[in-house]
Amino acid sequence: MQLPMLDTITDAGLKADVCRKLIDLGSKMQDMMPASSENIEGAVKYTDEQIESVIGAIRKTNGEYDFRYIGNIILILVGVYLLSALFNLTMGLVMSGVAQNTVRDLRREVDRKLSRLPLRYYDIKPHGDILSRVTNDVDTIAGTLQQSLTQIITSVITIIGYIIMMLTISPVLTLIVLTTIPLYIMTTTFIAKKSQKYFAAQQKELGALSGHVEEMYSGFKIIKAFGREKRSIGTFDGINTDLCNASWKAQFVSGIMFPLMNFISNLGYVGISVIGGIWITRSILGIGDILAFIQYSRSFTHPITQTANIANVIQSTVACAERVFEMLDEEEEIPDRSDAVPIEAPKGEVRFENVDFRYTEDVPLIEDMDLHVREGQMIAIVGPTGAGKTTLVNLLMRFYEIDSGRISVDGVDIRDIRRSELRKMFGMVLQDTWLFNGTIRDNIAYGKEGATDEEIIKAAKAAHVDHFIRTLPDGYDTVLNEEASNISQGQKQLLTVARAILADPAILILDEATSNVDTRTELLIQKAMKNLMKGRTSFVIAHRLSTIRDAEMILVMNKGRIVETGSHRELLAKGGFYADIYNSQFADSAIRN
Numbered sequence: 001m002q003l004p005m006l007d008t009i010t011d012a013g014l015k016a017d018v019c020r021k022l023i024d025l026g027s028k029m030q031d032m033m034p035a036s037s038e039n040i041e042g043a044v045k046y047t048d049e050q051i052e053s054v055i056g057a058i059r060k061t062n063g064e065y066d067f068r069y070i071g072n073i074i075l076i077l078v079g080v081y082l083l084s085a086l087f088n089l090t091m092g093l094v095m096s097g098v099a100q101n102t103v104r105d106l107r108r109e110v111d112r113k114l115s116r117l118p119l120r121y122y123d124i125k126p127h128g129d130i131l132s133r134v135t136n137d138v139d140t141i142a143g144t145l146q147q148s149l150t151q152i153i154t155s156v157i158t159i160i161g162y163i164i165m166m167l168t169i170s171p172v173l174t175l176i177v178l179t180t181i182p183l184y185i186m187t188t189t190f191i192a193k194k195s196q197k198y199f200a201a202q203q204k205e206l207g208a209l210s211g212h213v214e215e216m217y218s219g220f221k222i223i224k225a226f227g228r229e230k231r232s233i234g235t236f237d238g239i240n241t242d243l244c245n246a247s248w249k250a251q252f253v254s255g256i257m258f259p260l261m262n263f264i265s266n267l268g269y270v271g272i273s274v275i276g277g278i279w280i281t282r283s284i285l286g287i288g289d290i291l292a293f294i295q296y297s298r299s300f301t302h303p304i305t306q307t308a309n310i311a312n313v314i315q316s317t318v319a320c321a322e323r324v325f326e327m328l329d330e331e332e333e334i335p336d337r338s339d340a341v342p343i344e345a346p347k348g349e350v351r352f353e354n355v356d357f358r359y360t361e362d363v364p365l366i367e368d369m370d371l372h373v374r375e376g377q378m379i380a381i382v383g384p385t386g387a388g389k390t391t392l393v394n395l396l397m398r399f400y401e402i403d404s405g406r407i408s409v410d411g412v413d414i415r416d417i418r419r420s421e422l423r424k425m426f427g428m429v430l431q432d433t434w435l436f437n438g439t440i441r442d443n444i445a446y447g448k449e450g451a452t453d454e455e456i457i458k459a460a461k462a463a464h465v466d467h468f469i470r471t472l473p474d475g476y477d478t479v480l481n482e483e484a485s486n487i488s489q490g491q492k493q494l495l496t497v498a499r500a501i502l503a504d505p506a507i508l509i510l511d512e513a514t515s516n517v518d519t520r521t522e523l524l525i526q527k528a529m530k531n532l533m534k535g536r537t538s539f540v541i542a543h544r545l546s547t548i549r550d551a552e553m554i555l556v557m558n559k560g561r562i563v564e565t566g567s568h569r570e571l572l573a574k575g576g577f578y579a580d581i582y583n584s585q586f587a588d589s590a591i592r593n
Helices: 012-032 035-039 048-061 067-116 119-124 127-169 171-178 181-218 220-225 229-255 257-281 287-328 389-396 419-424 440-445 453-462 466-471 489-503 519-533 568-574 577-592
Strands: 350-357 366-373 378-382 404-409 426-429 507-511 537-541 553-558 561-566
Touching: 012 048, 067 127, 067 287, 127 171, 127 181, 127 287, 171 257, 171 287, 181 220, 181 229, 181 257, 181 287, 220 229, 229 257, 229 287, 257 287, 350 389, 366 389, 366 561, 378 389, 389 507, 389 537, 419 426, 426 489, 440 453, 440 489, 453 466, 453 489, 553 568, 553 577, 561 568, 561 577, 568 577
Parallel strands: 378 537, 378 553, 426 507, 507 537
Antiparallel strands: 350 366, 350 404, 553 561
């Protein structure tokens, strides 16, 4: 009873001794009490180790808060958080750079691949599907590289950190937690394999939908004219429904991942709780250690679940990547020969020698064709639809490769000339006009790199389009929209003619070049074409035979063969296939009149 009051003692050692004596005194008094008093409800008992720990703490801190120690802890935490923020910022910057640079290189490779693919590829693939691969699929890959890879790296580091912390508490309990990892892996692998085919179907249907929308939009006027809106909408609804079903299946299967991950996590939680409870009763581990371990184990499952969910995103990305790399693996045009050289001053002499060609193996089109076109000669190619007229031009330009035989320009096999140099020799005006979104000046100048304004205006005047251009509010600076629908079809044709005139090629190819203009404009264009074709080899494909009467040689084609050759008068005198076509046209005109 002679012990002093604790709040009057300033010495830490003396205070600890007083506390020890008070505890010993309390123990003696408890021993003197009746035995029934030992089972007082709510009584708290402490082990000798806990009491010694408290006494030791009093000797160190004098029973007061060590604000310096707490301050040091706070500073360490602030430093750790700042370092964590710095690492996150650095990782974000690095991964953003890696992801965007990778996707940039992928887009560049896709664009270069598209330029190397043969025309055959574009003939069999819907344009909308190609656009979907270049945009939707590549964007999905970019999003995965940007976000998912960062999350995977963070999750892996977090998992390692939690394992280390759990090992410091109890290696045995950590082993129990680690036994759930194979279950996570097996579940993730199983679901990923199941969802893969649905994600692939989803991207396929998305490509089909893009193709349909692109096709319907480009032909919107025709759809309205023929009243096919319901059919178009019905087709859209069908593809959209298929896309919905594929997406639903993909999301449903991948959505099973989280409940299963949570179930496996709960199995580990139950095992730790049971064993931890037994160990607490046997004083193997303290309740604080068990609670801390349970918290770590619960947190340990979050990055694993996050990684499993990322696996679903990766499945969608793999489906997109397969479509992109499928395009990158397509067979390219036959590469130019390493010793290919350009023709410095092309004259325009063209020869076809025993040429065979077919679009499909079992359907022959051109067989054993021989043709000699002299320098500066105008050749007209006529015949019914599907006779092979445009195919002849495609072979000459190496849009398609011949199956056998030889095509030469100025005695040089076109396969010995680089495609870029070969095509510079040609100027083309097609029935289907192509103008890009830009000014009229830029569209005409497309025919010649570095063309001056004087050359552009001169070409426009030669094509009889200068007057029309000057009537526009902005003249040559008038901007054409994407479809060039703010000018008429005939005016678009005139601009493509001006572009060909500006190119000043050695060989001209005119594929129904005047089919979309009125009769008066057609006569003006023909007059301009005659001046342009002087001294140049010209191939003119025409259905209206009245436009090619002055051709030096007319090739009459049918079923891929040249069935007749000669001038207009010679062919009429023969009374053969050409005469039948010519007379039928004028007979039809007479009936209409």
